[in-house]
Amino acid sequence: MHNTYLQIKQLNKRYGAKNVVSDVNLTMEEGEILSLLGPSGCGKTTMLRMIAGLIAPDSGWIGVGGQVFYDGKRALEVEERQIGMVFQDYALWPHMTVAKNIAFGMRLRRKPGSEIRKKVEQLLELVNLPGVGQRYPYELSGGQQQRVAVARALATEPRLVLMDEPLSSLDAGLRENMRTELVQLFRHLKITVINVTHDRDEAMSMSDRIMVLRDGKVQQCGTPTDLYLYPHNPFVASFMGYANMLSGEVVESTDTDMVLLRLTENTQGQLIVQGKAQTAGNTSIAGKTYLLFRPENIRVSQEMRQLDHTNHCEGKVVHTSFVGGQWRTLIALDGVTSTPILTFPPFRPQIAQRLWLEFPPEYCQVIVG
Numbered sequence: 001m002h003n004t005y006l007q008i009k010q011l012n013k014r015y016g017a018k019n020v021v022s023d024v025n026l027t028m029e030e031g032e033i034l035s036l037l038g039p040s041g042c043g044k045t046t047m048l049r050m051i052a053g054l055i056a057p058d059s060g061w062i063g064v065g066g067q068v069f070y071d072g073k074r075a076l077e078v079e080e081r082q083i084g085m086v087f088q089d090y091a092l093w094p095h096m097t098v099a100k101n102i103a104f105g106m107r108l109r110r111k112p113g114s115e116i117r118k119k120v121e122q123l124l125e126l127v128n129l130p131g132v133g134q135r136y137p138y139e140l141s142g143g144q145q146q147r148v149a150v151a152r153a154l155a156t157e158p159r160l161v162l163m164d165e166p167l168s169s170l171d172a173g174l175r176e177n178m179r180t181e182l183v184q185l186f187r188h189l190k191i192t193v194i195n196v197t198h199d200r201d202e203a204m205s206m207s208d209r210i211m212v213l214r215d216g217k218v219q220q221c222g223t224p225t226d227l228y229l230y231p232h233n234p235f236v237a238s239f240m241g242y243a244n245m246l247s248g249e250v251v252e253s254t255d256t257d258m259v260l261l262r263l264t265e266n267t268q269g270q271l272i273v274q275g276k277a278q279t280a281g282n283t284s285i286a287g288k289t290y291l292l293f294r295p296e297n298i299r300v301s302q303e304m305r306q307l308d309h310t311n312h313c314e315g316k317v318v319h320t321s322f323v324g325g326q327w328r329t330l331i332a333l334d335g336v337t338s339t340p341i342l343t344f345p346p347f348r349p350q351i352a353q354r355l356w357l358e359f360p361p362e363y364c365q366v367i368v369g
């Protein structure tokens with residue numbers, strides 16, 4: 001049995017006629033790291049701020065660590081929520097030393113000086129900045145300032161840490177190191193974290209689970225692998241990584257979880273392909289149906305092999321470039337008018353070369369959206 005630490009029920013926020021956060025439900029265990037992921041304007045920050053108590057919801061319920069934050073009518077004061085916040089721009093006080101920045105919340109709570117000094121030292125060790133307590137924020141690099149901001153958020157032993165795009169001001173190399181560093185720190189302290197980001201790689205590398213939002217609505221919430229391998233709709237499929245999608249019509253849905261599709265953007269008539277049913281096996285809901293397969297699951301060869309399935313097609317190379325040690329190659333399938341398929345052949349392809357593509361049914365998902 002897992003224990004629920006944080007629970008959000010039917011949370012709503014509207015600005016004018018726009019539902020910015022729409023019927024969001026979420027449960028989290030203690031120590032879990034969750035990212036809210038989605039394009040700009042999907043409601044991530046609004047949701048985070050409602051949990052922090054900085055924005056009043058229109059309706060819903062929020063509870064964390066046995067305390068009710070919001071019950072549809074009453075809201076717990078921000079200071080009483082015991083939340084640590086980390087922002088994109090660090091938000092350190094420039095006129096205070098690093099030690100004073102970290103100690104600020106503890107001073108407000110009137111902790112004894114000796115306890116504060118000890119805690120500040122411990123936190124600086126934890127975030128790999130021993131001995132910088134007497135410096136000012138402007139004397140530190142961006143990455144160091146963000147570590148101080150994390151130390152400050154942890155200083156009051158929060159129930160929950162909320163981070164809003166914490167790494168997006170840092171340059172790429174540093175950002176990757178900080179992801180690992182922060183995850184190790186949070187795991188060590190068993191802190192529960194909600195992280196807002198529009199960066200898929202950041203969400204995938206830092207989170208136990210990811211909630212994908214679009215226009216204020218939850219598209220899917222699951223582990224990074226679940227979202228990548230079993231997306232519930234085309235939006236999640238494309239947001240989590242390059243998604244080859246061919247549109248089709250369901251011709252047969254067997255008792256097993258396999259679905260047969262007739263490709264629709266297809267000038268050669270009867271191209272039938274198959275894939276595993278997604279959306280909890282329900283392909284009958286309204287919307288366009290697609291066969292989804294990831295580039296790394298395509299077998300590209302110069303000759304056709306004998307196969308016991310129909311998921312193969314011949315095509316012509318339209319573009320190739322050498323990226324990240326691989327031949328990133330687009331292939332237009334014969335008679336299929338949809339976007340060319342992205343593949344990574346294990347050899348150097350030539351423009352206009354004819355190649356065989358095989359996309360085994362067990363690696364294909366049938367999704368609706």
Ligand SMILES: Nc1ncnc2c1ncn2[C@@H]1O[C@H](COP(=O)(O)OP(=O)(O)OP(=O)(O)O)[C@@H](O)[C@H]1O
Pocket residue numbers: 015020038039040041042043044045046047198
């Ligand atoms: N105070 C406000 N008044 C009116 N509309 C607002 C207000 N705050 C946010 N919005 C709108 O609500 C929507 C969601 O905003 P929010 O900041 O939560 O999105 P986001 O996903 O965090 O985006 P970003 O990644 O750009 O920060 C946007 O369309 C925004 O314009």
